[in-house]
Amino acid sequence: MTAADRSDASPADGVEATPRPAAPGRGRGSRGPYAKSAERRAAIVDAAFDVFSSRGYRGGSLQEVADRVGVSQTSLLHYFPSKRDLLRAVLERRDAVSIRGDGSGGAGPGSAADGDEDFTEAVLRQARHNEAVPGLIGLYTALAGEATTDDSPVRDYVASRFDDLRSEYAAGFRALREQGRLVDGVDPDRAAAALVALWDGIQLQWLIDPTSVDVVAQLREHIDRIVLPA
Amino acid sequence: MTAADRSDASPADGVEATPRPAAPGRGRGSRGPYAKSAERRAAIVDAAFDVFSSRGYRGGSLQEVADRVGVSQTSLLHYFPSKRDLLRAVLERRDAVSIRGDGSGGAGPGSAADGDEDFTEAVLRQARHNEAVPGLIGLYTALAGEATTDDSPVRDYVASRFDDLRSEYAAGFRALREQGRLVDGVDPDRAAAALVALWDGIQLQWLIDPTSVDVVAQLREHIDRIVLPA
DNA sequence: GTCTATACGAAGATAGAC
DNA sequence: GTCTATCTTCGTATAGAC
Numbered sequence: 005m006t007a008a009d010r011s012d013a014s015p016a017d018g019v020e021a022t023p024r025p026a027a028p029g030r031g032r033g034s035r036g037p038y039a040k041s042a043e044r045r046a047a048i049v050d051a052a053f054d055v056f057s058s059r060g061y062r063g064g065s066l067q068e069v070a071d072r073v074g075v076s077q078t079s080l081l082h083y084f085p086s087k088r089d090l091l092r093a094v095l096e097r098r099d100a101v102s103i104r105g106d107g108s109g110g111a112g113p114g115s116a117a118d119g120d121e122d123f124t125e126a127v128l129r130q131a132r133h134n135e136a137v138p139g140l141i142g143l144y145t146a147l148a149g150e151a152t153t154d155d156s157p158v159r160d161y162v163a164s165r166f167d168d169l170r171s172e173y174a175a176g177f178r179a180l181r182e183q184g185r186l187v188d189g190v191d192p193d194r195a196a197a198a199l200v201a202l203w204d205g206i207q208l209q210w211l212i213d214p215t216s217v218d219v220v221a222q223l224r225e226h227i228d229r230i231v232l233p234a
Numbered sequence: 235m236t237a238a239d240r241s242d243a244s245p246a247d248g249v250e251a252t253p254r255p256a257a258p259g260r261g262r263g264s265r266g267p268y269a270k271s272a273e274r275r276a277a278i279v280d281a282a283f284d285v286f287s288s289r290g291y292r293g294g295s296l297q298e299v300a301d302r303v304g305v306s307q308t309s310l311l312h313y314f315p316s317k318r319d320l321l322r323a324v325l326e327r328r329d330a331v332s333i334r335g336d337g338s339g340g341a342g343p344g345s346a347a348d349g350d351e352d353f354t355e356a357v358l359r360q361a362r363h364n365e366a367v368p369g370l371i372g373l374y375t376a377l378a379g380e381a382t383t384d385d386s387p388v389r390d391y392v393a394s395r396f397d398d399l400r401s402e403y404a405a406g407f408r409a410l411r412e413q414g415r416l417v418d419g420v421d422p423d424r425a426a427a428a429l430v431a432l433w434d435g436i437q438l439q440w441l442i443d444p445t446s447v448d449v450v451a452q453l454r455e456h457i458d459r460i461v462l463p464a
Numbered sequence: 465g466t467c468t469a470t471a472c473g474a475a476g477a478t479a480g481a482c
Numbered sequence: 483g484t485c486t487a488t489c490t491t492c493g494t495a496t497a498g499a500c
Binding site for chain 2: 062159204221222
């Protein structure tokens with residue numbers, strides 16, 4: 005019975021678990037058990053996001069997630085067979101929106117260069133937006149810290165996220181260089197790594213003590229030193 | 235039974251567990267029983283440093299520390315009544331040498347400005363030295379990551395360490411400004427926070443993947459953009 | 465000072481009743 | 483699908499013998 009449940013429970017532990025149009029018995033409401041199941045899955049992922057954000061992956065417990073949702077810990081494991089699966093779902097859910105932030109909108113700075121928004125402005129807009137979602141920043145920061153420890157289950161994720169970010173920003177800087185807007189001697193790849201580093205570092209200080217630093221101002225100052233005005 | 239399994243762990247890790255009565259007042263340095271106790275304390279702190287560096291504070295266990303020293307976990311608690319006490323000892327031991335690194339030598343960059351070493355060179359020398367002691371960087375990075383989580387026992391420590399670092403570097407930048415060597419428009423306090431952030435961030439990327447970034451080159455490039463040559 | 469033995473709790477995960 | 487009960491492992495910490 006469990007096996008039968010599993011087979012149709014979650015297609016892939018992806019984001020939307022609502023590929024089921026099926027509405028058993030009931031009419032047009034499409035409020036079947038499947039929809040309810042999807043809702044619960046989403047609620048669990050949301051709660052897990054909060055818990056991992058504030059406690060880290062290691063420090064966050066399934067029990068706390070379960071308590072927030074209002075189910076038992078074992079019920080939670082019915083939807084996500086293991087803690088790692090749950091983290092994966094949280095990460096996929098967030099990354100589906102944007103790489104760096106939760107992205108209030110569309111393209112990141114990398115693709116912005118050939119769009120209609122300035123690279124600098126795209127970065128600053130994202131940074132400004134991030135201040136409104138400290139939970140997300142907390143999640144990434146906590147995971148990054150844990151990733152440095154031996155045998156960390158999040159190491160690979162953090163490593164590839166760094167790769168992605170560096171690539172994205174490097175592309176942005178390269179585009180700027182083609183427009184002749186990159187200060188002489190600035191290497192796009194190194195500039196990208198530096199931007200990621202400064203951003204992470206200043207957000208770390210900000211998380212510890214929000215009054216100690218100004219994330220947006222720091223980023224603007226840094227970028228203004230290597231990017232020429234349009 | 236489980237405890238018995240633990241006890242057969244080889245004390246091969248540097249320190250002999252053989253409880254021999256030390257010759258009191260004998261030997262080259264008056265090594266008495268007190269000295270032995272002090273030695274063991276030191277060995278424990280060293281082992282704890284390794285464990286916390288590679289596993290983080292939360293992830294590191296007293297058992298693992300005890301195994302490395304070659305004593306039982308309870309014996310370890312005889313020297314340090316709690317895990318926090320042990321961490322405190324590790325931190326004090328390291329901070330006694332230097333704030334940022336393990337300081338191969340004397341003054342940090344802050345006091346270097348009025349010394350005979352260039353601020354920039356002092357920073358780069360420290361960064362260069364840090365590459366040789368990844369454990370230390372790992373410790374600070376892991377603790378910083380944990381500090382962002384709720385109720386973290388290391389939060390206060392990390393917060394004050396950030397304060398200290400920012401103050402130290404701000405002093406260095408102010409001294410440079412008095413020498414007319416600070417680029418116009420650069421605020422010493424903000425520059426200090428940025429330096430700490432970039433440094434931490436780039437070291438984080440380096441810890442995750444040492445081939446991905448060049449810590450020293452990044453720092454040099456950054457500082458060269460805000461500090462004029464002597 | 466060092467050990468064995470153990471208390472005490474929390475963690476993730478499993479089995480099986482309903 | 484959800485629960486209770488349980489397993490197993492691991493964590494810090496304590497008691498008391500030697």
